Amino acid sequence: MPSKTFSHPINITLHDIDAAGVMFFADYFRHAHDAYECFMAEIGFPLPQLIHQRTLLPLVHSEADFLLPVHHGDRLRIEIHLERIGTSSFTVGYQFLDTQAREVARIKTTHVLLHPGKRSPMGLPKTLLKSLDVYAVSTDG
Amino acid sequence: MPSKTFSHPINITLHDIDAAGVMFFADYFRHAHDAYECFMAEIGFPLPQLIHQRTLLPLVHSEADFLLPVHHGDRLRIEIHLERIGTSSFTVGYQFLDTQAREVARIKTTHVLLHPGKRSPMGLPKTLLKSLDVYAVSTDG
Amino acid sequence: MPSKTFSHPINITLHDIDAAGVMFFADYFRHAHDAYECFMAEIGFPLPQLIHQRTLLPLVHSEADFLLPVHHGDRLRIEIHLERIGTSSFTVGYQFLDTQAREVARIKTTHVLLHPGKRSPMGLPKTLLKSLDVYAVSTDG
Amino acid sequence: MPSKTFSHPINITLHDIDAAGVMFFADYFRHAHDAYECFMAEIGFPLPQLIHQRTLLPLVHSEADFLLPVHHGDRLRIEIHLERIGTSSFTVGYQFLDTQAREVARIKTTHVLLHPGKRSPMGLPKTLLKSLDVYAVSTDG
Numbered sequence: 194m195p196s197k198t199f200s201h202p203i204n205i206t207l208h209d210i211d212a213a214g215v216m217f218f219a220d221y222f223r224h225a226h227d228a229y230e231c232f233m234a235e236i237g238f239p240l241p242q243l244i245h246q247r248t249l250l251p252l253v254h255s256e257a258d259f260l261l262p263v264h265h266g267d268r269l270r271i272e273i274h275l276e277r278i279g280t281s282s283f284t285v286g287y288q289f290l291d292t293q294a295r296e297v298a299r300i301k302t303t304h305v306l307l308h309p310g311k312r313s314p315m316g317l318p319k320t321l322l323k324s325l326d327v328y329a330v331s332t333d334g
Numbered sequence: 335m336p337s338k339t340f341s342h343p344i345n346i347t348l349h350d351i352d353a354a355g356v357m358f359f360a361d362y363f364r365h366a367h368d369a370y371e372c373f374m375a376e377i378g379f380p381l382p383q384l385i386h387q388r389t390l391l392p393l394v395h396s397e398a399d400f401l402l403p404v405h406h407g408d409r410l411r412i413e414i415h416l417e418r419i420g421t422s423s424f425t426v427g428y429q430f431l432d433t434q435a436r437e438v439a440r441i442k443t444t445h446v447l448l449h450p451g452k453r454s455p456m457g458l459p460k461t462l463l464k465s466l467d468v469y470a471v472s473t474d475g
Numbered sequence: 476m477p478s479k480t481f482s483h484p485i486n487i488t489l490h491d492i493d494a495a496g497v498m499f500f501a502d503y504f505r506h507a508h509d510a511y512e513c514f515m516a517e518i519g520f521p522l523p524q525l526i527h528q529r530t531l532l533p534l535v536h537s538e539a540d541f542l543l544p545v546h547h548g549d550r551l552r553i554e555i556h557l558e559r560i561g562t563s564s565f566t567v568g569y570q571f572l573d574t575q576a577r578e579v580a581r582i583k584t585t586h587v588l589l590h591p592g593k594r595s596p597m598g599l600p601k602t603l604l605k606s607l608d609v610y611a612v613s614t615d616g
Numbered sequence: 617m618p619s620k621t622f623s624h625p626i627n628i629t630l631h632d633i634d635a636a637g638v639m640f641f642a643d644y645f646r647h648a649h650d651a652y653e654c655f656m657a658e659i660g661f662p663l664p665q666l667i668h669q670r671t672l673l674p675l676v677h678s679e680a681d682f683l684l685p686v687h688h689g690d691r692l693r694i695e696i697h698l699e700r701i702g703t704s705s706f707t708v709g710y711q712f713l714d715t716q717a718r719e720v721a722r723i724k725t726t727h728v729l730l731h732p733g734k735r736s737p738m739g740l741p742k743t744l745l746k747s748l749d750v751y752a753v754s755t756d757g
Contacts, residue, residue, distance in 0.1 A: 206509050207522060208360065210353035212406035213667050217349040218675045218725075219649065222642035223490060230488050240489060241548030244636055252641045256679035262735075265353035266523030302641075312685075347653050348663060349646060354526055359534045359584075360504035367501065368629050381630060382689030385495050393500045397538035407664030443500075453544075490640045494633035494688035501631065547635035 197327050199235060199273040201228035205263055216263040222255065225287045225300045228271040232285075236324040247309040253282070254303040261297040268292055275329040281306050281314035283325055338468050340376060340414040342369035346404055357404040363396065366428045366441045369412040373426075377465040388450040394423070395444040402438040409433055416470040422447050422455035424466055479609050481517060481555040483510035487545055498545040504537065507569045507582045510553040514567075518606040529591040535564070536585040543579040550574055557611040563588050563596035565607055620750050622658060622696040624651035628686055639686040645678065648710045648723045651694040655708075659747040670732040676705070677726040684720040691715055698752040704729050704737035706748055 203224050211217040230240050243250065263269065269289050277284040282305040289298040308315045317325075344365050352358035371381050384391065404410065410430050418425040423446040430439040449456045458466075485506050493499040512522050525532065545551065551571050559566040564587040571580040590597045599607075626647050634640040653663050666673065686692065692712050700707040705728040712721040731738045740748075 204512075206512050207352045207354065208358045208505060208508065210351075211348045212351035212355070212664070213348065213672060213674070214353070215674070217649075218678060219349065219642045219645035222645060226490065226640075226642065227488050230486075239548065241546075241635070244547065249636060251636070251638070251685070252682055254679070254681050255641060257677065259674065259676050259678075262674070264523075265526065266521065345653075347650050349649065353523070354531060354533070356533070358508075359537060360501045360508065363501035363504055364631060367499075367631065371627075371629050380689065382494070382687075385688065390495060392495070392497070392544070393541055395538070395540050396500060398536065400533065400535050400537075403533070405664075406667065407662065489634045489636065490642065492633075492635035493630045494637070495630065496635070499631045 391445040532586040673727040
């Protein structure tokens with residue numbers, strides 16, 4: 194169970210829907226990333242500032258399960274918690290929940306901290322580790 | 335009548351379509367810009383190279399008429415010609431044509447050349463003017 | 476001066492920005508349409524319900540002026556008013572304003588009401604006309 | 617080793633790039649799906665026709681590894697093969713390769729065939745199984 198959960202509301206709009214009448218799968222990832230940006234700002238690490246400092250946290254892995262179809266006008270919330278916190282990388286989990294709290298999709302994104310100007314990983318700063326840990330799924334859960 | 339026309343084929347795919355069952359209007363602009371990038375590469379001014387040199391041609395105006403609905407699986411071509419060539423700006427015209435050569439949409443984008451690192455316009459280089467002119471709509475047309 | 480203005484806040488996120496370091500022009504149109512959807516829901520005409528009833532209001536024209544560059548992390552608001560209300564069509568105006576109330580972009584979209592299942596225009600219902608009129612730019616303004 | 621590989625070329629354009637200067641992760645999924653649409657048309661199952669017949673193959677799972685950064689102007693090809701062919705579902709694999717044949721990303725998408733108008737899976741038709749099998753990764757590979 195997460196100590197703390199970050200919640201991000203989204204409305205599914207006209208362009209999220211594809212020719213099959215449901216949300217296009219790439220748009221789930223876009224919404225998840227918007228939620229991630231809000232989360233990072235909330236915990237004191239806004240992405241525009243990190244990028245400006247050349248502190249890059251590129252995505253190296255992502256996966257998603259699409260459980261129930263999502264339609265135009267649906268109001269969802271994305272709940273964020275930390276799935277894994279390593280020495281130089283971490284994995285964010287996103288649950289997409291509808292107004293009845295049913296899980297309609299779940300996504301993971303793994304981010305690695307890189308040395309500025311390089312492609313090699315470096316250790317996550319203690320302040321970030323501490324901030325992420327507040328949202329960690331407990332290991333005994 | 336243009337001296338020369340640049341033609342760019344596109345296929346309308348699943349995600350281009352919105353909840354109303356037709357191409358979402360912002361996606362016409364995305365396709366037009368992809369055509370513009372191909373056109374600029376074709377005439378010797380590839381955007382990645384221009385951006386690398388800090389030669390920026392930001393869009394200052396755009397407009398579009400949506401004439402016929404576009405559906406999933408439609409095969410269109412975008413025909414590009416130059417609507418206007420000024421001293422520091424130019425306007426590109428895009429005709430979206432279906433397989434029966436019916437015009438389904440038309441778009442214009444106006445680009446201004448900026449002084450590197452500034453917001454002030456500068457004169458278009460002669461080599462670019464010459465290249466654009468080949469695709470100009472004739473004034474007596 | 477509009478009688479009433481609808482205001483829609485947006486945050487500019489990572490994917491809104493393009494390779495030139497500013498918001499990609501098609502993304503302004505996407506944000507404008509999201510604002511339009513919120514506006515239509517606010518005045519009692521939510522798009523998902525209209526589409527479900529086959530009451531379609533397709534976009535037939537759009538235009539935009541891009542006045543100042545928009546960057547990652549910018550917080551804007553889109554202010555909506557009605558530019559024109561006709562018998563079977565209307566034009567929505569969107570002003571993109573930054574936190575200092577500077578206009579960074581302006582967009583217009585023109586929508587036509589179609590007979591269900593046809594491509595021919597029909598008169599806007601009185602209830603919609605009345606609701607739109609509250610946000611109309613005054614003609615003596 | 618696949619018996620046969622389907623190859624789909626893509627050019628990375630201005631809007632594919634995000635504020636960190638590399639391709640935004642959701643855009644890999646968009647490009648993969650465009651490649652999937654071309655593949656399905658190639659093997660005789662064009663998506664627009666399937667959707668028209670209410671033969672839906674929704675995505676239930678996707679995952680991706682992002683191995684090397686992708687930049688504006690990069691020319692990639694997406695190679696498609698079948699990772700797994702089940703009774704009512706199949707998993708497509710996509711390798712993103714640069715001009716030097718280096719793998720810059722790999723994606724998987726799993727699709728399930730649904731009974732028309734229902735959420736329950738049904739067996740894949742023999743004609744589709746046969747067509748997919750031509751692109752299957754060999755089990756003894």
